[in-house]
Amino acid sequence: MAPKSFSGQERTLIDQRLRAAAAECLERYGVRKTTVDELVRRAGIPKGTFYLFYPSKEALFFSLFIEYHNRIHQGFLVRLSQAGEQIGWREFADALLSMCQVAADTFLLPLMTEGGLELILRKLPPELVAEHQQTDDGSVELLFAQLPQLAGKDPKAYSAALRGAAMFYMHRPEIGEEHFDDALKITVYGICRELFSEDSP
Structure with a gap:
């Protein structure tokens, strides 16, 4: 049939x-x-x-993940563009915190921090995963290239550092609800201050 x-x-x-x-x-x-x-x-x-x-539930989940990821990342870029060319570390950090909050209000952040994304990636063709990672790294590099303040900085190192900050959400109970938002803000502010520093790698 x-x-x-x-x-x-x-x-x-x-x-x-x-x-x-x-x-x-x-x-x-x-x-x-x-x-x-x-x-x-x-x-x-x-x-x-x-x-x-x-072909599988994982393929559907991954497609949905990419859709939400791209939508949130686009919102981040729009916020940066609204800040203008003279954007400083604080504006950059606030845009990142806003992006984290948007992600936290969807399935996206739990998916990334509770092992769900890893389960999905294991079931997908390796070339599809590699394509996504290259696209992700390329978008970070493009962002760095558009900001003169970040010239010469290593985008992959800071991308990894910011993923580490996002992992805060995995340990929310241990950090404590009362101080979680402040702790996340301190961490992201510290990373972004270092990012925009002339002495940073």
């Missing part, structure tokens, strides 16, 4: 429903406990239809 064909509009609507279902499941159950059966039930489609769109 030939696979059912869909119009462009039908494909868009089905994909939107799958993505909405994936976001709900990631927030409620996480990667491990979400099944394709649960995804199609929430999306209201047959299981066979799912595989016309994605």
Whole structure:
């Protein structure tokens, strides 16, 4: 039996429903406990239809991760552009903290800090993962190239440092809710101050 064909509009609507279902499941159950059966039930489609769109739940989750990641990163760039060419370390840090907060309000940050993203990446073709990492590194390098204040700095080293700051969210209970926001701010401010310092690597 030939696979059912869909119009462009039908494909868009089905994909939107799958993505909405994936976001709900990631927030409620996480990667491990979400099944394709649960995804199609929430999306209201047959299981066979799912595989016309994605080869696995991990492929759907990764596609959704990229969408949210790019959306948040674009918001970060817009905020930087609004600050103008003479942006300093404080404006840069505040834009980063804003980006962290947006991510924390979605499934994205828990996915990155609680091992879900690692589970997804293990199930994906290595070339797809490598392509994403190259794109990510390239976007950081492009950002550095656009800011004269960051000329000569190593974008990969600071990208790693900022990922470390994001890992704060893994240890929120140990840090304590009362002081978490201040501790994160102190850390990000310190990184960005160093980033914009003439003596930094």
